Amino acid sequence: MKLAARAERLKPSATLAITAKAKALKAEGVDVVGFGAGEPDFDTPENIKEEAIRAIKEGFTKYTAVGGIDELKNAIIHRIKEDHGIKYEKSEIIVSCGAKHTLYNLSQAIFEEGDEVIIPSPYWVSYPEQVILAGAKPVFIETKEDYDFKIDPDELKKLITNKTKALILNYPSNPTGATYTEYELRDIVDVAMKAGLSIISDEIYEKIIYDGLTHTPVVKLGEEIKKSTFLVNGVSKSYSMTGWRIGYAAGDKMIIEAMSNLQGQSTSNPTSISQRAAVEALKGSQEEVKRMAKEFEKRKNYIVERLNKIPGFRCFNPQGAFYVFPNISSFFGKKYTGKEIRNSVDFTEFLLGEAKVAVVPGIEFGADKYVRISYATSMEEIKKGVDRIEKAVERLK
Numbered sequence: 001m002k003l004a005a006r007a008e009r010l011k012p013s014a015t016l017a018i019t020a021k022a023k024a025l026k027a028e029g030v031d032v033v034g035f036g037a038g039e040p041d042f043d044t045p046e047n048i049k050e051e052a053i054r055a056i057k058e059g060f061t062k063y064t065a066v067g068g069i070d071e072l073k074n075a076i077i078h079r080i081k082e083d084h085g086i087k088y089e090k091s092e093i094i095v096s097c098g099a100k101h102t103l104y105n106l107s108q109a110i111f112e113e114g115d116e117v118i119i120p121s122p123y124w125v126s127y128p129e130q131v132i133l134a135g136a137k138p139v140f141i142e143t144k145e146d147y148d149f150k151i152d153p154d155e156l157k158k159l160i161t162n163k164t165k166a167l168i169l170n171y172p173s174n175p176t177g178a179t180y181t182e183y184e185l186r187d188i189v190d191v192a193m194k195a196g197l198s199i200i201s202d203e204i205y206e207k208i209i210y211d212g213l214t215h216t217p218v219v220k221l222g223e224e225i226k227k228s229t230f231l232v233n234g235v236s237k238s239y240s241m242t243g244w245r246i247g248y249a250a251g252d253k254m255i256i257e258a259m260s261n262l263q264g265q266s267t268s269n270p271t272s273i274s275q276r277a278a279v280e281a282l283k284g285s286q287e288e289v290k291r292m293a294k295e296f297e298k299r300k301n302y303i304v305e306r307l308n309k310i311p312g313f314r315c316f317n318p319q320g321a322f323y324v325f326p327n328i329s330s331f332f333g334k335k336y337t338g339k340e341i342r343n344s345v346d347f348t349e350f351l352l353g354e355a356k357v358a359v360v361p362g363i364e365f366g367a368d369k370y371v372r373i374s375y376a377t378s379m380e381e382i383k384k385g386v387d388r389i390e391k392a393v394e395r396l397k
């Protein structure tokens with residue numbers, strides 16, 4: 001059987017691939033430190049789990065409205081209003097099977113052949129793939145390490161053509177952990193608005209933010225900006241609910257309806273039980289969210305300090321999310337047991353083989369001089385992993 005061209009060119013997720021490789025080693029009894037994960041290590045808070053159990057016991061186990069139950073849409077509206085003072089109507093909200101699914105349906109609803117979509121690089125792996133699946137062309141704007149991995153508005157201006165349809169933003173960023181102040185954000189958004197672009201703003205890490213910074217959503221910058229922007233979020237990262245698969249978007253009513261139609265012909269509603277759990281996550285106590293963010297910050301401070309002490313590592317201090325994205329290019333050209341390290345994949349293989357530490361090569365995010373290290377694991381594991389990396393790179397000649 002011959003694959004469709006569309007399926008043939010799809011890349012498997014490398015993040016999952018390295019996790020699988022590390023798992024296989026673990027299964028063989030090798031003690032691997034896993035820094036590959038793209039999910040919080042904390043358990044889902046108890047109140048959320050209990051609400052799911054209640055939903056099951058009450059028999060809330062049937063099809064629901066395709067775009068999510070009213071109760072959840074109201075909970076989403078409540079959270080956005082409480083956190084940021086922004087108002088949405090139910091008709092402007094859609095719930096999907098994870099934010100990844102929300103983004104996919106959004107791409108399908110607004111992009112087509114001939115469109116260009118600007119994506120900041122290093123990027124989350126699914127943005128370019130989803131844009132291509134919709135027939136459009138990803139155009140990358142490099143965010144540079146010496147510019148704190150932020151978009152330079154002048155660079156953005158240069159990349160916009162008459163084909164540019166949208167700008168994707170993701171802050172705090174996966175993989176760099178960079179975020180924007182309101183002031184910086186405004187400069188970028190102004191450029192996009194002047195060019196008449198739509199903005200897709202993936203703010204899934206908004207609650208995991210450090211150094212006392214506050215998160216400013218794009219849609220808070222003004223009524224006109226809000227009209228052109230799709231706010232994408234979900235419960236996966238903030239509430240440690242990756243397996244529950246609940247994400248959502250807020251934005252233009254007509255597009256939201258089109259996304260709902262897409263869902264109606266593909267997945268139908270997100271899981272009924274998960275929806276009830278998400279209501280509790282968004283409306284219940286937010287204390288656990290703060291506790292988890294504090295714990296992440298402690299780990300971040302530790303790992304950044306340690307990595308920057310290892311000769312050859314240069315690690316940007318992130319302001320959010322749960323990844324560090326150190327520059328490891330100074331190891332290129334060095335050798336171990338006869339093998340030369342030429343790129344981020346070689347370095348990743350070196351770490352897995354020689355240090356028994358799993359990270360993700362930066363090339364997957366479009367930045368080959370880096371690796372992504374997730375610190376969504378215990379402090380003991382972080383210490384152990386960094387100790388091992390430190391020892392292993394000493395052997396590189």
Ligand SMILES: *Cc1c(COP(=O)(O)O)cnc(C)c1O
Nearest residue numbers: 098099100124174204234236247
């Ligand atoms: C994890 C992640 C998502 C998707 O999360 P879901 O589990 O699908 O809700 C979206 N964007 C970024 C940047 C992520 O890291």
